[in-house]
Amino acid sequence: MYKVQMEFDTKLIHGYKYVDPVTGATSIPKYQASTFQQLNFPNNQSYSYSRFGNPTVEYLENALAALENAKYGVCLSSGIAAISSVLLTLHSGDHIVLGNNVYGGTKQLVEELNERYGVNFTCVDETNIDSWKKAINSRTKLLYIETPSNPLLSITDIKEIVKLAKDKKILTVADNTFMKQYYQNQLSLGIDIVIKSC
DSSP: OOOOEEEEEEHHHHOOOOOOOOOOOOOOOOOOOOOOOOOSHHHOOOOOBTTOHHHHHHHHHHHHHHEEEOSSOOOOSHHHHHHHHHHHTTTTTTTEEEEETTHHHHHHHHHHHOOOOOOOOEEEOTTOOOHHHHHTTTTTTEEEEESOOOTOOOOHHHHHHHHHHHHHHHHEEOTTTHHHHOOOOOTTTTEEEEEEOO
16 A cells, blocks of 8 residues: 655645534534533543634644644644744743844744743844854754744745754744745754744
8 A cells, every 4th residue: 555645735625634523514614612511520521611622723723733744733812822832931041042033023022031031032144044053052942933034034044943953952943924834844844843823
């Protein structure tokens, strides 16, 4: 039996579970419920409250994971919520290196993390790999790229960033809002975490 690599357009339709198990609908329904019937309280069930899980969101997470060639997908209420979730894994004294031209909300959040929690950062010319190399120190935990950047469309060499990070055992995060996975699959290029605003 041959294993066939699905093309991107095929993944859009068949790359994830897409048939509603209750109705058989082949279009994913929008479940607007905030709460679900508790059949066996207090034992866990798949859905109890939409904040913790919802079938529509789960289908979207599975679809995005399939399109990214990712093991997992997590959907949040906004792009900045996704960015915050990743950056809030850092601890006081940790260091981030990021491009000068990342999304303004990202830069503002990094500045607030520095002021409030002591998470240090260095902004670099994202187009120059040597500037990334010089900015790394013993406390650097994360290299954060956005390519093309928002709004100036600066380009960062993803493969060089990944190589640099792997050599130093540093986590890489990429904002792929502008390019999307149809044109640029950053996980396949070695990035650890991809963030996008949908």
